[in-house]
Structures are given as structure tokens and as C-alpha cells.
Amino acid sequence: MxxxxxxxxxxxxxxxxxxxxxxxxxxxxxxxxxxxxxxxxxxxxxxxxxxxxxxxxxxxxxxxxxxxxxxxxxxxxxxxxxxxxxxxxxxxxxxxxxxxxxxxxFIAGETAQLGRIGDLDDFAGDLAGVVTALRGIDTGGRVWPGVGRGGPLAAEDADVRAALAVSGALTDTAALAEVWQRCRDARRDDLADGWIHGDLMPGNLLVRDGRLVAVIDLGTVGVGDPAVDLMPAWNMLDAGSRETYRRALGVDDATWERGRGWALEQAINALPYYVETNLVMAAIARRTLRAVLE
The missing domain is CATH 3.30.200.20 (Phosphorylase Kinase; domain 1)
Structure with a gap:
């Protein structure tokens, strides 16, 4: 890869x-x-x-x-x-x-591919419980360290636009550019950083008997904008369970748009990079980009 x-x-x-x-x-x-x-x-x-x-x-x-x-x-x-x-x-x-x-x-389980998840609404509720618990951990005064996910989306603008520029044959880059601009500019009224996983992708969540049982791969854990952990709404959930996830987390419109922006940022960078070397990651990126346009 x-x-x-x-x-x-x-x-x-x-x-x-x-x-x-x-x-x-x-x-x-x-x-x-x-x-x-x-x-x-x-x-x-x-x-x-x-x-x-x-x-x-x-x-x-x-x-x-x-x-x-x-x-x-x-x-x-x-x-x-x-x-x-x-x-x-x-x-x-x-x-x-x-x-x-x-x-x-070792934790027994399967990665959270759609065919392995039982009820998506139940899964969305379970995942919201994890994110809620993350948000409840005392940061001890920590703030976003200035690198990685969790800062202002505007800091990702150059990389996103560079990825869009080489992805015209892979996805609807014109529509995505419009969504990106809206998400990038979404306000952040609550400036308090919180604990975030930072990479809630299907491969970093384990299920047994269709239910969420573990969160793995903690390399991106840190403190930053809690909107980052809204990414599963688009990289994993469907329209109905997406709303279940949002309601369970009590997310306002601006935070929701920043979460959409983080999902777009991850997917548009992944798609051209992995399109030939990691077909699963490329497929997740395509699904995510379709979802952020809904």
C-alpha cells in the first residue's frame, strides 16, 4: 500500500x-x-x-x-x-x-462490515454510547496539540482540494467541493476540546453476534473537536441509523456539518491513494462520499 x-x-x-x-x-x-x-x-x-x-x-x-x-x-x-x-x-x-x-x-470479534452488523439502529446507539463516554472523560486541561484530526477543518483545506483535483475520474468532485466548503466554514460555538478516538472506521470496531463489542486501533486517540467522531454517520450508517446516531449524541447543525466534513476529508484522501492497493478502503471511501452528498 x-x-x-x-x-x-x-x-x-x-x-x-x-x-x-x-x-x-x-x-x-x-x-x-x-x-x-x-x-x-x-x-x-x-x-x-x-x-x-x-x-x-x-x-x-x-x-x-x-x-x-x-x-x-x-x-x-x-x-x-x-x-x-x-x-x-x-x-x-x-x-x-x-x-x-x-x-x-487479543479481542475476539469481526470488523464491523455491514453484513456483520445486526440492527443498524442498535449499532448506532451502541456507538453513540462509546462516543458519549469518550466525551465524558476529563481532559485535564488538554487541548488539540496542533497536528492530526481534531483541529479546525480549514487546516485540511489544501490537502482536501489536492485530493479532489486528482479524483475527477473517481467521484463527483464538483459536488463534493461545494459540500466541503460548507462543512469547512461551519462555526464552532463550543470551543471545548474533548477526548476523541479520531478514526472510527469499520475496521477499528469489532462486533460479535451483530453487536458492537470493542473499539481498537487507538493510534489517533487524543483531544480535539468532538465532531471528528461523527464520521461513522457517513462511513458506516444508513440514512435512518445516521439520524439515530445524531439524536443519541444531541448534535447541533454546525457540529453535524463539521462531522460530515471530517468524513469527507478522510474519504477523499483515501480514495485516490488506495484505489489500486486496498480495495476495501477504496470501497469504504466511495460509500462515504456518496453518503456525504445525501
């Missing part, structure tokens, strides 16, 4: 585990099929999942990011009404892999 990504083999993973986590030496390791775009995943025995960034680096910033992600997992687990991956370890660079990596408790 990425020109400079590192492909990780089972043999490399096995050697790193044996050296750094001898208590797990000898446990079977198998790669997990994933449509994710950030990590290669491996199942270690029955209870552990290993996450290897596709773009590893020895830069201390990556290690700090992975450590922060694990700290946030502990924080969220104490507040959310669904499961959150429990951190089990932070691996170091080694032979065959030049960066840090992580280990988490």
Missing part, C-alpha cells in the same frame, strides 16, 4: 518475540488478514496480537507514539462501555525489523 513499507515475515516476528519476550517463546505465530493501512498484525498463541508498523522507524517519536497509544488504552478501558485492547508489551527494533512494535491482548 505504501511505496516504502516494510514487509514483516513470521520468521522475523518469531525471532524478535523469542529474544525480547521469552515467556512467549515457542507459541505459534500466524499473520492476520487485515485491511488496515498502518500495521501488520500477527496472532501469537491464543491470547496475544502483535502490531508492527508498516513504516517502522528508529526515531524516538514513533516509540513515544506507541507508548502513548498504550497509555490511552488503559485510560479508555476504565471509561468505555465496550472492550479496548489491553497493552501487554512494547517491543524494540531487532534483526529484520528497524523499529518498535507492540503487543496487546
Amino acid at each position: 505504501h511505496a516504502d513499507q516494510v514487509d514483516v515475515s513470521v520468521d522475523v516476528v518469531s525471532a524478535l518475540v523469542a529474544e525480547q519476550f521469552p515467556q512467549w517463546r515457542g507459541l505459534p505465530i500466524r499473520p492476520l488478514t487485515s485491511t488496515g493501512t498502518v500495521n501488520a498484525l500477527f496472532r501469537l498463541g491464543p491470547d496475544v496480537v502483535l502490531r508492527f508498523p508498516l513504516l517502522p522507524s528508529a526515531n524516538p517519536e514513533l516509540r513515544a507514539e506507541l507508548r502513548r497509544e498504550q497509555e490511552y488504552a488503559v485510560l479508555l478501558a476504565a471509561h468505555l462501555p465496550v472492550e479496548v485492547p489491553e497493552p501487554l508489551g512494547l517491543g524494540e527494533p531487532g534483526d529484520g525489523y528497524p523499529g518498535p512494535w507492540t503487543a496487546y491482548q
Whole structure:
């Protein structure tokens, strides 16, 4: 998917585990099929999942990011009404892999593709419960750090317009440009930042028996505009359950439009990038863009 990504083999993973986590030496390791775009995943025995960034680096910033992600997992687990991956370890660079990596408790479930979700209204209510719980966590005075999702949509304008410029053969860019301008300019009367997941995509939500049971992939968790976590209204829900989600969260018109803008921003950047390398991500992007035009 990425020109400079590192492909990780089972043999490399096995050697790193044996050296750094001898208590797990000898446990079977198998790669997990994933449509994710950030990590290669491996199942270690029955209870552990290993996450290897596709773009590893020895830069201390990556290690700090992975450590922060694990700290946030502990924080969220104490507040959310669904499961959150429990951190089990932070691996170091080694032979065959030049960066840090992580280990988490495995959570049984399937990613939240539409055919696996039972009742969409129930799912929308469950997801709203997660977002409500996120919003209720004390930020301790934290604010948006100035990078990543959660700041003003205007900061994303150049990237969105660049993606629109190369997507004319893929989607209705003229209509999307009009929607983007409206969303980008939606006011924000409540300036209080809150905790956000930041990437509530189908692949980051797990279901069992059709119901939401876990939120995973916490790399984008942080503090920012709560409108970011409205993205599932367009990337996953239909018109009816979209309204259920909105009512459950008590969202005003301006916040709703910013949420639409965040969904558009994610999808229009993903579509041209993954159109040939990740068909699932490209399909989600297309569905999202159709929904934001409704």
C-alpha cells in the first residue's frame, strides 16, 4: 500500500518475540488478514496480537507514539462501555525489523462490515454510547496539540482540494467541493476540546453476534473537536441509523456539518491513494462520499 513499507515475515516476528519476550517463546505465530493501512498484525498463541508498523522507524517519536497509544488504552478501558485492547508489551527494533512494535491482548470479534452488523439502529446507539463516554472523560486541561484530526477543518483545506483535483475520474468532485466548503466554514460555538478516538472506521470496531463489542486501533486517540467522531454517520450508517446516531449524541447543525466534513476529508484522501492497493478502503471511501452528498 505504501511505496516504502516494510514487509514483516513470521520468521522475523518469531525471532524478535523469542529474544525480547521469552515467556512467549515457542507459541505459534500466524499473520492476520487485515485491511488496515498502518500495521501488520500477527496472532501469537491464543491470547496475544502483535502490531508492527508498516513504516517502522528508529526515531524516538514513533516509540513515544506507541507508548502513548498504550497509555490511552488503559485510560479508555476504565471509561468505555465496550472492550479496548489491553497493552501487554512494547517491543524494540531487532534483526529484520528497524523499529518498535507492540503487543496487546487479543479481542475476539469481526470488523464491523455491514453484513456483520445486526440492527443498524442498535449499532448506532451502541456507538453513540462509546462516543458519549469518550466525551465524558476529563481532559485535564488538554487541548488539540496542533497536528492530526481534531483541529479546525480549514487546516485540511489544501490537502482536501489536492485530493479532489486528482479524483475527477473517481467521484463527483464538483459536488463534493461545494459540500466541503460548507462543512469547512461551519462555526464552532463550543470551543471545548474533548477526548476523541479520531478514526472510527469499520475496521477499528469489532462486533460479535451483530453487536458492537470493542473499539481498537487507538493510534489517533487524543483531544480535539468532538465532531471528528461523527464520521461513522457517513462511513458506516444508513440514512435512518445516521439520524439515530445524531439524536443519541444531541448534535447541533454546525457540529453535524463539521462531522460530515471530517468524513469527507478522510474519504477523499483515501480514495485516490488506495484505489489500486486496498480495495476495501477504496470501497469504504466511495460509500462515504456518496453518503456525504445525501
